Amino acid sequence: MTAAESTGTLGELGESAALARIFPRLPAAFAQLLGPGDDAAILAAPDGRFVVTTDMMIHGPDFRLAWSTPHDLGWKAAATNLSDLAAMGAVGTGLVVAIAAPASTPVEVLEGIADGLREACSALAPGCGVVGGDLSVSATLTIAVTAFGDLEGRAPVLRSGARVGDVVAVSGGLGVAAAGLRILFRDGVVDGEPDAAAAAALRRDPLVAFQLAPVPPIADGPVAAAAGATAMLDLSDGLARDARRIASASGVALDLSAAAIGSHEALVGGEDHSLLATFPAGRGLPPSFRVIGSVVPGTGLLVDGVAFDELGGWDPYADWNGGVG
Numbered sequence: 569m570t571a572a573e574s575t576g577t578l579g580e581l582g583e584s585a586a587l588a589r590i591f592p593r594l595p596a597a598f599a600q601l602l603g604p605g606d607d608a609a610i611l612a613a614p615d616g617r618f619v620v621t622t623d624m625m626i627h628g629p630d631f632r633l634a635w636s637t638p639h640d641l642g643w644k645a646a647a648t649n650l651s652d653l654a655a656m657g658a659v660g661t662g663l664v665v666a667i668a669a670p671a672s673t674p675v676e677v678l679e680g681i682a683d684g685l686r687e688a689c690s691a692l693a694p695g696c697g698v699v700g701g702d703l704s705v706s707a708t709l710t711i712a713v714t715a716f717g718d719l720e721g722r723a724p725v726l727r728s729g730a731r732v733g734d735v736v737a738v739s740g741g742l743g744v745a746a747a748g749l750r751i752l753f754r755d756g757v758v759d760g761e762p763d764a765a766a767a768a769a770l771r772r773d774p775l776v777a778f779q780l781a782p783v784p785p786i787a788d789g790p791v792a793a794a795a796g797a798t799a800m801l802d803l804s805d806g807l808a809r810d811a812r813r814i815a816s817a818s819g820v821a822l823d824l825s826a827a828a829i830g831s832h833e834a835l836v837g838g839e840d841h842s843l844l845a846t847f848p849a850g851r852g853l854p855p856s857f858r859v860i861g862s863v864v865p866g867t868g869l870l871v872d873g874v875a876f877d878e879l880g881g882w883d884p885y886a887d888w889n890g891g892v893g
Protein backbone atom coordinates (compact mmCIF):
# COMPACT_ATOMS: atom_id res chain seq x y z
CA MET A 569 0.00 0.00 0.00
CA THR A 570 1.35 3.46 -0.85
CA ALA A 571 1.29 6.38 1.56
CA ALA A 572 -1.26 8.12 -0.67
CA GLU A 573 -3.74 5.24 -0.25
CA SER A 574 -3.32 5.02 3.49
CA THR A 575 -5.65 6.90 5.79
CA GLY A 576 -3.00 7.08 8.47
CA THR A 577 -0.36 5.08 10.19
CA LEU A 578 -0.47 3.84 13.77
CA GLY A 579 2.08 6.54 14.63
CA GLU A 580 -0.03 9.29 13.08
CA LEU A 581 -3.31 8.13 14.61
CA GLY A 582 -2.16 7.07 18.07
CA GLU A 583 -3.50 4.14 20.05
CA SER A 584 -6.97 5.43 20.90
CA ALA A 585 -7.86 6.49 17.35
CA ALA A 586 -6.42 3.26 15.93
CA LEU A 587 -8.45 1.15 18.37
CA ALA A 588 -11.57 3.14 17.47
CA ARG A 589 -11.03 2.04 13.88
CA ILE A 590 -10.43 -1.60 14.82
CA PHE A 591 -13.10 -2.28 17.48
CA PRO A 592 -16.14 -2.16 15.14
CA ARG A 593 -14.56 -4.84 12.93
CA LEU A 594 -14.00 -7.34 15.76
CA PRO A 595 -16.47 -10.21 16.21
CA ALA A 596 -18.57 -10.24 19.36
CA ALA A 597 -18.51 -13.43 21.42
CA PHE A 598 -21.72 -15.16 22.50
CA ALA A 599 -20.03 -15.91 25.84
CA GLN A 600 -19.04 -12.27 26.29
CA LEU A 601 -20.46 -10.74 29.46
CA LEU A 602 -18.28 -7.64 29.04
CA GLY A 603 -16.37 -6.94 25.85
CA PRO A 604 -13.50 -4.63 24.89
CA GLY A 605 -13.32 -1.17 26.46
CA ASP A 606 -12.85 -1.73 30.18
CA ASP A 607 -9.70 -2.87 31.99
CA ALA A 608 -10.53 -6.50 31.31
CA ALA A 609 -13.25 -8.50 29.61
CA ILE A 610 -15.65 -10.88 31.32
CA LEU A 611 -16.39 -14.20 29.66
CA ALA A 612 -18.91 -16.82 30.73
CA ALA A 613 -17.65 -20.34 31.43
CA PRO A 614 -20.85 -22.38 31.07
CA ASP A 615 -19.02 -25.65 31.69
CA GLY A 616 -17.34 -24.33 34.84
CA ARG A 617 -13.89 -24.87 33.24
CA PHE A 618 -11.89 -22.87 30.72
CA VAL A 619 -9.63 -24.46 28.14
CA VAL A 620 -6.91 -21.87 27.46
CA THR A 621 -4.18 -21.76 24.83
CA THR A 622 -1.91 -19.15 23.27
CA ASP A 623 -0.04 -18.92 20.00
CA MET A 624 2.21 -16.16 18.72
CA MET A 625 3.02 -15.18 15.14
CA ILE A 626 6.19 -13.15 14.48
CA HIS A 627 7.16 -11.54 11.19
CA GLY A 628 10.11 -13.59 9.96
CA PRO A 629 9.89 -17.06 11.46
CA ASP A 630 6.09 -17.35 11.27
CA PHE A 631 5.02 -15.27 8.27
CA ARG A 632 6.26 -12.94 5.54
CA LEU A 633 4.36 -9.71 4.93
CA ALA A 634 5.26 -10.00 1.25
CA TRP A 635 3.29 -13.26 1.07
CA SER A 636 0.52 -12.93 3.65
CA THR A 637 -2.15 -10.25 3.48
CA PRO A 638 -3.28 -8.69 6.78
CA HIS A 639 -6.52 -10.64 6.34
CA ASP A 640 -4.47 -13.88 6.09
CA LEU A 641 -2.65 -13.03 9.31
CA GLY A 642 -5.83 -12.42 11.27
CA TRP A 643 -7.40 -15.56 9.83
CA LYS A 644 -4.38 -17.73 10.57
CA ALA A 645 -3.94 -16.35 14.09
CA ALA A 646 -7.55 -17.27 14.88
CA ALA A 647 -7.44 -20.63 13.07
CA THR A 648 -4.29 -21.91 14.78
CA ASN A 649 -5.59 -21.07 18.25
CA LEU A 650 -9.07 -22.46 17.56
CA SER A 651 -7.36 -25.62 16.33
CA ASP A 652 -5.55 -26.08 19.65
CA LEU A 653 -8.87 -25.76 21.47
CA ALA A 654 -10.48 -28.25 19.07
CA ALA A 655 -7.65 -30.70 19.77
CA MET A 656 -8.77 -30.77 23.42
CA GLY A 657 -12.36 -31.34 22.35
CA ALA A 658 -13.34 -27.77 23.22
CA VAL A 659 -15.33 -25.14 21.37
CA GLY A 660 -13.80 -21.67 21.10
CA THR A 661 -15.66 -18.98 23.03
CA GLY A 662 -13.34 -15.96 23.14
CA LEU A 663 -10.02 -14.64 21.88
CA VAL A 664 -7.73 -12.00 23.38
CA VAL A 665 -5.43 -10.47 20.78
CA ALA A 666 -2.19 -8.57 21.44
CA ILE A 667 -0.49 -6.91 18.48
CA ALA A 668 2.86 -5.11 18.38
CA ALA A 669 3.59 -3.22 15.17
CA PRO A 670 5.94 -0.52 13.86
CA ALA A 671 4.56 3.04 14.16
CA SER A 672 4.80 3.29 10.37
CA THR A 673 2.19 0.51 9.93
CA PRO A 674 -0.88 1.79 8.01
CA VAL A 675 -3.99 1.38 10.15
CA GLU A 676 -5.48 -0.57 7.24
CA VAL A 677 -3.12 -3.42 8.16
CA LEU A 678 -4.72 -3.61 11.61
CA GLU A 679 -8.18 -3.37 10.06
CA GLY A 680 -7.30 -6.24 7.73
CA ILE A 681 -6.09 -8.35 10.65
CA ALA A 682 -9.36 -7.60 12.47
CA ASP A 683 -11.37 -8.61 9.38
CA GLY A 684 -9.43 -11.89 9.17
CA LEU A 685 -10.03 -12.62 12.85
CA ARG A 686 -13.75 -11.93 12.44
CA GLU A 687 -14.18 -14.04 9.32
CA ALA A 688 -12.19 -16.98 10.72
CA CYS A 689 -14.28 -16.99 13.90
CA SER A 690 -17.47 -16.81 11.85
CA ALA A 691 -16.39 -19.64 9.52
CA LEU A 692 -14.56 -21.96 11.93
CA ALA A 693 -16.11 -21.35 15.37
CA PRO A 694 -19.37 -19.42 15.09
CA GLY A 695 -20.09 -17.60 18.33
CA CYS A 696 -16.43 -17.16 19.22
CA GLY A 697 -15.33 -13.53 19.27
CA VAL A 698 -12.55 -11.16 20.26
CA VAL A 699 -13.19 -9.96 23.80
CA GLY A 700 -10.08 -7.88 24.39
CA GLY A 701 -6.48 -7.24 23.55
CA ASP A 702 -3.58 -4.84 23.49
CA LEU A 703 -1.78 -2.71 20.95
CA SER A 704 1.88 -1.81 21.28
CA VAL A 705 4.81 -0.67 19.20
CA SER A 706 7.68 -2.85 18.01
CA ALA A 707 10.09 -3.04 15.09
CA THR A 708 8.68 -6.49 14.28
CA LEU A 709 5.00 -7.12 13.61
CA THR A 710 3.88 -9.63 16.23
CA ILE A 711 0.41 -11.08 16.77
CA ALA A 712 -0.25 -12.99 19.97
CA VAL A 713 -3.63 -14.63 20.50
CA THR A 714 -4.90 -16.24 23.67
CA ALA A 715 -7.97 -18.38 23.13
CA PHE A 716 -10.58 -19.62 25.61
CA GLY A 717 -12.74 -22.66 24.98
CA ASP A 718 -15.60 -24.53 26.55
CA LEU A 719 -15.77 -28.33 26.91
CA GLU A 720 -19.60 -28.33 26.99
CA GLY A 721 -19.56 -30.98 29.68
CA ARG A 722 -17.29 -33.42 27.83
CA ALA A 723 -14.08 -34.88 29.21
CA PRO A 724 -11.03 -33.18 27.65
CA VAL A 725 -9.07 -35.31 25.17
CA LEU A 726 -5.41 -35.36 26.20
CA ARG A 727 -2.31 -36.64 24.40
CA SER A 728 -1.81 -39.28 27.07
CA GLY A 729 -4.87 -41.48 26.56
CA ALA A 730 -3.86 -43.69 23.59
CA ARG A 731 -4.03 -47.41 24.42
CA VAL A 732 -2.56 -50.42 22.63
CA GLY A 733 -5.15 -51.67 20.16
CA ASP A 734 -6.63 -48.24 19.42
CA VAL A 735 -6.81 -47.09 15.82
CA VAL A 736 -4.96 -43.92 14.74
CA ALA A 737 -7.04 -41.62 12.57
CA VAL A 738 -6.77 -38.17 11.05
CA SER A 739 -9.23 -35.52 9.97
CA GLY A 740 -7.95 -33.01 7.42
CA GLY A 741 -5.11 -32.94 4.93
CA LEU A 742 -1.51 -34.09 5.37
CA GLY A 743 1.39 -32.09 3.92
CA VAL A 744 -0.90 -29.53 2.31
CA ALA A 745 0.44 -26.44 4.08
CA ALA A 746 4.04 -27.58 3.61
CA ALA A 747 3.46 -28.09 -0.11
CA GLY A 748 2.06 -24.56 -0.28
CA LEU A 749 5.10 -23.17 1.53
CA ARG A 750 7.42 -25.06 -0.81
CA ILE A 751 5.67 -23.45 -3.79
CA LEU A 752 5.98 -20.00 -2.19
CA PHE A 753 9.70 -20.47 -1.56
CA ARG A 754 10.17 -21.72 -5.13
CA ASP A 755 7.91 -19.38 -7.13
CA GLY A 756 6.99 -16.54 -4.74
CA VAL A 757 10.52 -15.16 -4.58
CA VAL A 758 12.32 -12.56 -6.72
CA ASP A 759 16.10 -12.21 -6.35
CA GLY A 760 15.95 -14.42 -3.27
CA GLU A 761 13.39 -12.26 -1.46
CA PRO A 762 9.68 -13.00 -0.86
CA ASP A 763 7.72 -11.04 -3.46
CA ALA A 764 4.15 -9.80 -3.06
CA ALA A 765 3.22 -9.80 -6.76
CA ALA A 766 4.63 -13.29 -7.28
CA ALA A 767 2.78 -14.60 -4.22
CA ALA A 768 -0.49 -12.95 -5.28
CA ALA A 769 -0.32 -14.83 -8.58
CA LEU A 770 0.15 -18.12 -6.70
CA ARG A 771 -2.88 -17.73 -4.45
CA ARG A 772 -5.17 -19.54 -6.90
CA ASP A 773 -3.24 -22.72 -6.04
CA PRO A 774 -5.21 -24.36 -3.23
CA LEU A 775 -1.97 -25.53 -1.58
CA VAL A 776 -0.70 -21.95 -1.40
CA ALA A 777 -4.11 -20.66 -0.29
CA PHE A 778 -4.15 -23.23 2.54
CA GLN A 779 -0.63 -22.26 3.66
CA LEU A 780 -1.61 -18.57 3.81
CA ALA A 781 -5.10 -18.97 5.31
CA PRO A 782 -5.57 -22.53 6.59
CA VAL A 783 -9.01 -24.05 7.05
CA PRO A 784 -8.47 -26.69 9.75
CA PRO A 785 -11.22 -29.15 10.71
CA ILE A 786 -12.07 -27.24 13.90
CA ALA A 787 -15.58 -28.63 14.29
CA ASP A 788 -14.23 -32.20 14.23
CA GLY A 789 -12.46 -31.80 17.59
CA PRO A 790 -15.60 -31.75 19.73
CA VAL A 791 -17.10 -34.43 17.45
CA ALA A 792 -14.10 -36.70 18.07
CA ALA A 793 -14.31 -36.07 21.80
CA ALA A 794 -18.00 -36.98 21.81
CA ALA A 795 -17.20 -40.12 19.79
CA GLY A 796 -14.78 -41.37 22.46
CA ALA A 797 -11.36 -40.28 21.14
CA THR A 798 -8.76 -41.51 23.63
CA ALA A 799 -6.00 -39.07 22.60
CA MET A 800 -5.83 -36.13 20.21
CA LEU A 801 -3.71 -33.22 19.03
CA ASP A 802 -3.64 -30.88 16.09
CA LEU A 803 -0.84 -31.33 13.60
CA SER A 804 1.16 -28.13 13.83
CA ASP A 805 4.68 -29.48 13.49
CA GLY A 806 4.21 -32.38 11.09
CA LEU A 807 2.62 -35.82 11.42
CA ALA A 808 5.86 -37.60 12.40
CA ARG A 809 6.81 -35.15 15.13
CA ASP A 810 3.27 -34.84 16.49
CA ALA A 811 2.50 -38.58 16.35
CA ARG A 812 5.59 -39.14 18.52
CA ARG A 813 4.12 -36.71 21.04
CA ILE A 814 1.02 -38.88 21.47
CA ALA A 815 3.20 -42.00 21.64
CA SER A 816 5.46 -40.48 24.27
CA ALA A 817 2.67 -39.01 26.40
CA SER A 818 0.71 -42.29 26.27
CA GLY A 819 3.65 -44.67 26.76
CA VAL A 820 2.93 -46.54 23.52
CA ALA A 821 4.11 -46.62 19.90
CA LEU A 822 2.11 -45.44 16.89
CA ASP A 823 2.42 -47.59 13.78
CA LEU A 824 1.32 -45.69 10.67
CA SER A 825 0.60 -47.10 7.23
CA ALA A 826 2.73 -45.53 4.47
CA ALA A 827 -0.02 -46.24 1.94
CA ALA A 828 -2.59 -44.45 4.09
CA ILE A 829 -0.32 -41.44 4.64
CA GLY A 830 0.51 -41.05 0.97
CA SER A 831 3.79 -39.18 0.75
CA HIS A 832 6.93 -38.22 2.62
CA GLU A 833 5.74 -34.58 2.70
CA ALA A 834 2.53 -35.76 4.36
CA LEU A 835 4.66 -37.33 7.10
CA VAL A 836 6.96 -34.41 7.85
CA GLY A 837 5.16 -31.27 6.59
CA GLY A 838 3.95 -28.92 9.33
CA GLU A 839 1.13 -26.40 9.77
CA ASP A 840 -1.77 -28.52 8.49
CA HIS A 841 -3.64 -28.26 11.80
CA SER A 842 -5.41 -31.47 10.94
CA LEU A 843 -6.58 -33.49 13.93
CA LEU A 844 -4.70 -36.67 14.82
CA ALA A 845 -6.68 -38.85 17.20
CA THR A 846 -6.80 -42.35 18.57
CA PHE A 847 -10.08 -44.22 19.01
CA PRO A 848 -10.93 -47.59 20.55
CA ALA A 849 -10.91 -50.25 17.80
CA GLY A 850 -14.19 -51.67 16.58
CA ARG A 851 -16.13 -48.51 17.20
CA GLY A 852 -17.39 -46.33 14.35
CA LEU A 853 -15.30 -43.24 13.67
CA PRO A 854 -16.76 -39.80 13.01
CA PRO A 855 -17.20 -39.61 9.21
CA SER A 856 -14.44 -37.03 8.62
CA PHE A 857 -11.75 -39.24 10.22
CA ARG A 858 -9.82 -41.84 8.22
CA VAL A 859 -7.68 -44.58 9.73
CA ILE A 860 -3.92 -44.23 9.11
CA GLY A 861 -2.50 -46.65 11.65
CA SER A 862 -2.77 -48.34 15.00
CA VAL A 863 -1.45 -48.07 18.54
CA VAL A 864 1.05 -50.84 19.38
CA PRO A 865 3.32 -51.70 22.30
CA GLY A 866 6.69 -49.94 22.37
CA THR A 867 7.86 -46.36 22.02
CA GLY A 868 8.02 -43.75 19.29
CA LEU A 869 6.83 -43.85 15.73
CA LEU A 870 6.75 -46.76 13.28
CA VAL A 871 5.86 -46.68 9.60
CA ASP A 872 4.72 -50.07 8.30
CA GLY A 873 6.19 -51.63 11.42
CA VAL A 874 9.65 -50.09 10.99
CA ALA A 875 10.99 -47.42 13.37
CA PHE A 876 10.81 -43.97 11.77
CA ASP A 877 13.38 -41.73 13.43
CA GLU A 878 13.63 -38.87 10.95
CA LEU A 879 12.93 -35.62 12.74
CA GLY A 880 11.25 -33.53 10.03
CA GLY A 881 8.58 -31.00 10.80
CA TRP A 882 9.01 -27.57 12.27
CA ASP A 883 11.06 -26.50 15.28
CA PRO A 884 11.30 -22.70 15.61
CA TYR A 885 14.74 -22.84 17.23
CA ALA A 886 16.29 -25.45 14.98
CA ASP A 887 14.66 -24.46 11.71
CA TRP A 888 14.56 -20.68 11.48
CA ASN A 889 17.67 -19.13 9.94
CA GLY A 890 17.05 -15.60 11.21
CA GLY A 891 16.00 -14.11 7.87
CA VAL A 892 13.03 -11.78 7.89
CA GLY A 893 12.42 -11.34 4.17
Ligand SMILES: [Mg+2]
Pocket residue numbers: 651652655801802803804
Ligand atom coordinates in the same frame (compact mmCIF):
# COMPACT_ATOMS: atom_id res chain seq x y z
MG1 LIG B 1 -1.62 -27.97 19.08
